[in-house]
Amino acid sequence: MDKLVVIDRMEDPLSMLLTPMTYEGLLDALVGVNHGVVTYEKDEEDAEDEEESGKCRKSSSASSAKDERGAATTQQKVVLNHMDSLYDEIRDVNFNLLISNQLVDIATDLATEVRGSSVGSSVDMPKDSQAAFQKVKALLAKAPHLVKKKRSLAHHLQLVQRIRELSTQLALRGCVETEMTIMSAGKSASSAAAKDVDRFLEEAILRDPPLNLYDVVKLLCLCSLVRGGLKPETLTWYRQQLCHTYGHQILPLLVQLEKLDLLSVENRFDFPRKRKQLVLMCGVLDDEDTRDPKDIHFMFPYTGYAPMSVRLLQDSLGMKFKALAKDPTSSMLSLGSGSGSNSDSRHSMAASTSEMPSVPGQRLDNSAATGGGRRSNVLVYYVGGVTVAELTAIRFLNQRQSEFTFFVAATSVCNGSRLLRAIY
Template sequence: MDLVNQYLRGLLSGREDGTFHRSLYLWMVPRGSLLCERRLQEHGVFDNFAAIAELPLLLFKMEPDLVSMEMPSAFREWSVHGDPCGVHLSARALMMLQGLYGLIPIIRGKGPNVTALYNMMVELRREMAHNEPQIPSKIDQLILIDRSIDLLTPLTTQLTYEGLIDQCFGIKNCVVKLPSSRLHQSGGSDGADVMLDQQQSAPVKPVLLTSADLLYQELRDANFSSVGPKLAAQAKQITKDFDERHLAKTVVEMKQFVQKLPRIQQAKQNLALHTSLAEALQEEVSAGLFGPALQVEQELLRGSIDCDKPSPFIEECLGRSAPLFTVLRLMCLQSVINNGLKTKVLEYYKREVVQTYGYEHMLTLDNLNKAGLLTAQLSKSNYATIRKTLRLIVDDVNELNPTDIAYVHSGYAPLSVRLARYVHSPGWRAITELLSMLPGPTLSETQQPNRHKRSDSTSATGDDAGPVVLIFFIGGCTYSEVAAFRFLSAKSHENGGPEYILATTSLVNSNNFLHSLSTDLLPQHTSHP
């Protein structure tokens, strides 16, 4: 609101009478706030608006099977500050989806916020009274997953192509911004090089990453180790397609080739782009602490490191003043796996962070404690039992031709995905004891429309397809989890299993997840006369 005030003051500054003769409207996204209106009144600009309203843009389509609320601070709001606004907005978003696709008959969930979210949905439905859209349900089941039940996955390194791009460069609204120098090093064709060279005047080039790029659609969910062979195969196919011009002897054959030429040229440009991206990623994973940190991470997940003692690698990183989030990520990973750190180890880690990186990170350490990421151990860890029951670790995973979702982390299967899969086979009743080890209540509810029965043909993909399941992440979802669910959906087409579509409050990686919880103690600047 302070920025709105500054903007209006700028508009009014050039007016002699101090008034603005155009109608001004203020839209608050995604919801209005009385505090914001009060702030405008304090600035004395509230009466300049003809109207102030809210614009409930709650969900943004990322892909046909993925929508996001784009609320990166949601997890911090309720885990650190206890603010339920994010849960309320999530309930409104789910009610909006039900208004479009019908009432979801079965709801399952696990975590501290799922009961509150469901109760808010019930209250919103009650407020609608008899105004519910009477349409057949196209979604068979809703599974609510609170991020708090699986804090491991956002702390682990994503090893899919899309996940690694997000991990190293950050994807925001399906766009990654890269230095133009990175994209200049292209192994593609001359035409593709020209396309990329046109962007060299700008220091940073935005690159759109969506399924509209067919090559990216093929690469995004693949393990990064298989990207090179896939790019090589694509290059051979483009060369083969382009060489068909030599086989065209008649006018008709020439015309057919000319019609295919734009598609071939676009494929060459996409190949050049992703070759450059792959080279940039290879530089990232080959340099610095990426490899050693990944190895320690894998050992922690496999239970090969004694979590009751300080990690020698973390101590080495502290001594070398490694990037703070790399150090915090490994500390949090050790703490979550061990259900907290021994008091001496925790205090030692905190003291070293403050002495190495500065006192301004004390609030960040406190936030990580409140969020359950870096805590003192109060009870024995159940991780070994959870790991064994859900098969979180898969040895000898096939990264080129995967047969298990563990390929997304080269051996670690996301706990959240395993848990969601267990809803259908063998069912959560078979793992009741394990569910009790995870934080928060277990939700199992059914909904029935007021006047019309749910349609027997509920699948959005046809009568012969399996059930459609909506997975909603409260607190963020990683691209590795998205890839894992897509892998399960692809397998389901073969055996009639469920098809998964995903919704989340935001898309996260270890860097922006920890950044959302960070708070710096900035020095207060005093003005001197």
């Protein structure tokens, strides 16, 4: 490794509290991914059909159970990593685009490929025995690939359906819209937008049944960080209502959040200054804008937020990003065909000056870049955990520039709910 960058998780708490709208981000936030493994339930009849077809897969396993209706179901475990080529293709895609276009296209292509193989095996078979043998051999070699892709597609269709069900149950739309309002309202607590946020939170706590505790607390922490703290009377009121609704046993959680400076009267986060200095917000993005992203805002299209820890990384390495963030048409990066593209930039990012070091300590010296066009290897270590959105952003940087190759290590893969569960 040529460089090491260590980032404290609390340098960027916002990335934990916002909801990424990519497929992988929603899987992690709603379904739950545990050490790269996701579990979902499917009808046992479907599982038996797969077993009878003789198709087994190393990356998934099943165990029988019964759902609430008493119907037989199978608990399916699926490993999510780069070995699943379909997952590697769709993990960073906006969820709305995935369900409206991409999965349909993938299923259509697979069906065409399967039909092409079956037609070729029966109609286009050469009469020459040696040629026929080679043709059959080629078809047999292709069959495992098609079977694996079909099974992978079936798993991801089930997971997409599960995300859609959970997003309705957990009032995902309301939470995401509130996140957008909080980020756009900024520091002002007296604006109309801020009052809308307070009304939503009040209703979420007092309604029957109340919103999930972790979702409410995440929104409160987001308010506190963006506004620079909550008014003393406001914070006291929220604490009282939370205890009335969820029970006094949550008091240790509230105390710990105050110690962490996540939910307090005032904090040292200073979001307005960092927002301007690191160009953290670019405005709301349409779903189509995320198809061919130009910068690292695309994980949070409804807030236009760029993960601050990745901005700090870019700034510490002298990577130019400010002009690109302000003008998406800038050619500062060599852009490919989308977040899944493997195209590399032909233009090296020159070191840029900045007003302040973004990571504690001195700015990393980028003037001694290795010669011969070789990329500098940079190990980024997250102390306290890395989020799915940050991993997506770093994959994007690896694909869109040619000066650095980033490797990520972390104590864990985290999100806001996991943090609160660890504290509570």
